[in-house]
Structures are given as C-alpha cells and as structure tokens.
Amino acid sequence: MSFWKEIGNYLESKGHDQESLRKLLAFIDAIESPIELLRILPNLPKLFSCIDNLLGHYPELSTGIDPDIWKTICSTIAAHPDLAEMVSPFQKKGKMPLHGYYGTNPAYVAVWQRPSAPTDQRTYFFLIAHILLAITILKERVDEQKVPVPDFHGNRGAALLAVRNLASDENLTILESLPDLNVPPEKLLEILNKSDEHLSPLRVIFKYLLELRQPPHRQEGEVSRTPRKREQIDPRIHLPAELSTLENNLDPGQSSTSVDLFHLPSHGEHERKESEKIGCAPSESCSGVEIVSPRDVDPEAKQVRSPSQKAVASRTIKTQLAMLNQRLVSRWEVLSLYEVSSFLTAVADLIIHGNRSTYLPKNADPIELAALATSIFWLGQRIDRIAGLKLYIHAESKNSTAPGFVSITGHGYWWIKPAVPQRSLLPDDVQRLQAHEVDDNFPLTSGINIEQIIGRYVGFCQQSRYTQKGLFPVNRRAIMTHLRP
Numbered sequence: 001m002s003f004w005k006e007i008g009n010y011l012e013s014k015g016h017d018q019e020s021l022r023k024l025l026a027f028i029d030a031i032e033s034p035i036e037l038l039r040i041l042p043n044l045p046k047l048f049s050c051i052d053n054l055l056g057h058y059p060e061l062s063t064g065i066d067p068d069i070w071k072t073i074c075s076t077i078a079a080h081p082d083l084a085e086m087v088s089p090f091q092k093k094g095k096m097p098l099h100g101y102y103g104t105n106p107a108y109v110a111v112w113q114r115p116s117a118p119t120d121q122r123t124y125f126f127l128i129a130h131i132l133l134a135i136t137i138l139k140e141r142v143d144e145q146k147v148p149v150p151d152f153h154g155n156r157g158a159a160l161l162a163v164r165n166l167a168s169d170e171n172l173t174i175l176e177s178l179p180d181l182n183v184p185p186e187k188l189l190e191i192l193n194k195s196d197e198h199l200s201p202l203r204v205i206f207k208y209l210l211e212l213r214q215p216p217h218r219q220e221g222e223v224s225r226t227p228r229k230r231e232q233i234d235p236r237i238h239l240p241a242e243l244s245t246l247e248n249n250l251d252p253g254q255s256s257t258s259v260d261l262f263h264l265p266s267h268g269e270h271e272r273k274e275s276e277k278i279g280c281a282p283s284e285s286c287s288g289v290e291i292v293s294p295r296d297v298d299p300e301a302k303q304v305r306s307p308s309q310k311a312v313a314s315r316t317i318k319t320q321l322a323m324l325n326q327r328l329v330s331r332w333e334v335l336s337l338y339e340v341s342s343f344l345t346a347v348a349d350l351i352i353h354g355n356r357s358t359y360l361p362k363n364a365d366p367i368e369l370a371a372l373a374t375s376i377f378w379l380g381q382r383i384d385r386i387a388g389l390k391l392y393i394h395a396e397s398k399n400s401t402a403p404g405f406v407s408i409t410g411h412g413y414w415w416i417k418p419a420v421p422q423r424s425l426l427p428d429d430v431q432r433l434q435a436h437e438v439d440d441n442f443p444l445t446s447g448i449n450i451e452q453i454i455g456r457y458v459g460f461c462q463q464s465r466y467t468q469k470g471l472f473p474v475n476r477r478a479i480m481t482h483l484r485p
Helices: 003-013 018-027 044-057 067-078 083-090 106-112 118-145 152-165 169-177 185-194 197-209 229-233 269-277 307-325 337-356 366-379 429-433 451-459 476-483
Strands: 242-247 256-265 286-296 390-393 404-408 411-416 442-444
Touching: 003 018, 003 067, 003 083, 018 067, 044 067, 044 118, 106 118, 106 152, 118 152, 118 169, 118 185, 118 197, 152 197, 169 197, 185 197, 197 269, 337 366, 337 451, 366 411, 366 451, 404 451, 411 451
Parallel strands: 390 404
Antiparallel strands: 242 256, 256 286, 404 411, 411 442
C-alpha cells in the first residue's frame, strides 16, 4: 500500500474526508514518495494561514480551497504515532534531497525551501500563496470559458523557482525589502513592478490574471510548444524590442527598398540601468539584429523600364553608393561609451606612465603609440593611411595637398583633405556656377586641444630631419604590429 493511501485511511478513521486530502496534495504538488515530509509538515500551516488571509482578495475563486480543514489534516498527520518510521525509507542524505523534483513539483520544493527568520518566512509564504491562488483562477477560466491557454505550468514553475531562490542568503535583501503582502493582486503587481528584476516571472502570472497580458493565440487542435525553463524569466519575453530601419536596396525599381531591424533586449531593466551607470551605452543592453522584416514599396515601382530608364537608375545607384561609402572610414559614432572610455584610459596611461604603462607592447615607444592611436581615433582613418600622414613644421604651403599634422610649438592642427565621392564625370562650367567651391584642404582641430598629444610626440623628434616627411617615419609593418590586438 502506498504511503498516501495509508495516510488517507488513517485520516478517514479520524473522521476526515479523503477527498480533502486529495485536493490538498494536488494544491501543494506533493510527490508520491514523501521525501522531507517531516520538514514540510510544519511549513504547510504557515502557507495555509496566508491563503486564509488572501481568500477575500480573490473573490473569483470557486469552492474547493479550505485552509482550515487542510491545517487540521496536517496536524492529524503530524500526530500519527508511526509517522517517523513510515517516512524513514524515503529519506535522502545531502543538502539537496529533492533534486530532480524542482521542475515537476515546484510548490512542494518551495514550501520545503524556507528562510530562517520568522518575518522573512511570512513574506516568503505570502508570495507562494499568491502564486498558487492566481494559477488556480487561471485554470478555472480555461476550464469554463475555453480561452487560449498560456503556459501555466511553465509560468508557475518559473515564479515558484524565483520565490524559492529568495530563501538563499544572497537574496534575503530582496525578500526583506518587500512590504506587507496581505494585499489584493492589483496591489501586488504594483509592488512587483517596483521590486528587483529577480521577481519578474511573478509579474507574468499576475498580468495574465488581471488581463493586462493576452495569452498567445493558437488554432484549435494546435499542439503548444513547451518552453525551456529559462524562457519564462528571459527579458526577451516581456521587454519591448528596439526598432530601426535600414536602407538595403538602392534600386527603387525593386520590390523592397528597406528593412526593419529588431534588436531584442538581452538584459533586464535593472541590469540595463546599472550598466549605464558605469558608462556602457544603452545599445549594449540589446542583442544584435534578430529579426528582419522587409518593407514593400509601391507596386507601381515594379513596372518594366526602358533601357534609358535602366541606365538612369544605374547611374543613380552608383552615386548613392559613393555617398554612402564615403563615411565608412569615419563612423566612430557606433562605438559604445564603454569602448571610448577604455580607449581614452589606455592613451592616458601611455602618456602618464610611459614605459611602465600596462598597455605598452614590446619594442614600442609609448609617446609614439599614444600619438598614433589618437590620430586613428580622431581622424577615423585606417592605419595604412595614418602611416602616410605628413608632418608640416609651423605652416603648410598652398601647394600642400597631402593630409598631415601642422606642428606649432607643442600644439598644432590637422591639415585635412575633405572626403568627397570619386566622380568619373565632372560638372561643366554652367553647373559649376551653381555649386559651391570645394576646398582641396582645410585645417581641423578637436576643440578640446587633443592636439597636444601629437605636439608632445613631435617634440621628442628631431624636427629638422622630419620637415615635409612622414608624421610617423617608421616601417608600416612595425606600426601595424604595435596596434594588433
């Protein structure tokens, strides 16, 4: 005879209904073999007292939950003279006797995993009681109204797992920060929205309960997919995606000229705020592009074109490509705040500590490397082009069209050639009258006197030897070796 069958017969001899025992066992996810029952029995009356206090906040509940009778049943079982002997064959040694039952019997395990302080236990069991009552109502809605079924089992398991983890020492501060939870579900959801991200799985259940979140729609007869355990607490599930648009097709005659890009959040709200406090960019809280949705254009654009129209479209595409590509080498705005701050920290360390810098590779000069890295960063140029920069002493000549740095007693400015698209056809004289003149070169400063780094580097050089020579007169292969990760 099974243990619970024998207990049922014992309770019946004491005047209790076995149906009440069956409902109690189903409510707490009791397992067939009563592992750790001697520890769980004293906790059940605490849970049922919380449920008794909350019943008035859940008027939608039907009959079938009777915490007073369940407390009496627990007291009767605990008073069984042979209880310790009956459960001894099921006892397991070790710190995790219920390992393997976390996914199948989450309520039973959560009642077993309790905090030590009485005040923490009250908050702990109120959270479990709220979850079990909310899930009971959701199941009744499904049975009565045939509404689409969200994953109650998965949501329930994730929420009880989140509560069970609060009993560990490292999470007690979260538990202690919660106010009195003898409140209706609407008030509880407000508390959860202001609480730690650790309790986010509970929000899902109460949003379903309060009909703030619609369950996924499924066709009749469709088999639902059982989600992974961590899907229920993944921020991708309950946080909105970032939306951006990318022009992906330069030919307006094609069916799709742009796509919508979706970036799903990879961190919760709390983690995102903490990362931004230490200098990370907001975009670092999102994943890469995960979903691409093409955007269709006007169907009239798909009409057949003549050879002359195709030629015009081809020239338009080439011009657009030239305009789009001219900024590829200087798109430093895509760097995150963390990446920029890490770079500036390394440059400052090279300047301040010199040969003792932790960022200095072997056989490299710290001042030269700082000047080289600064030039790459501020000019947004590849290293092979930086290695070709000229050094102008005191002033550039009118015929100096090569980009470089103009050194003036420790300071200076960059002598820059503007980025313009390469054209095979130049405007005629009439068109030139209607256009602005483009300078061949122009001076450029950072605005925060960052040129002092280059000026300091030039000061270490023999200026007379480098007149009209390269700003970095070393072998380009050596330069690339210095900056290679």
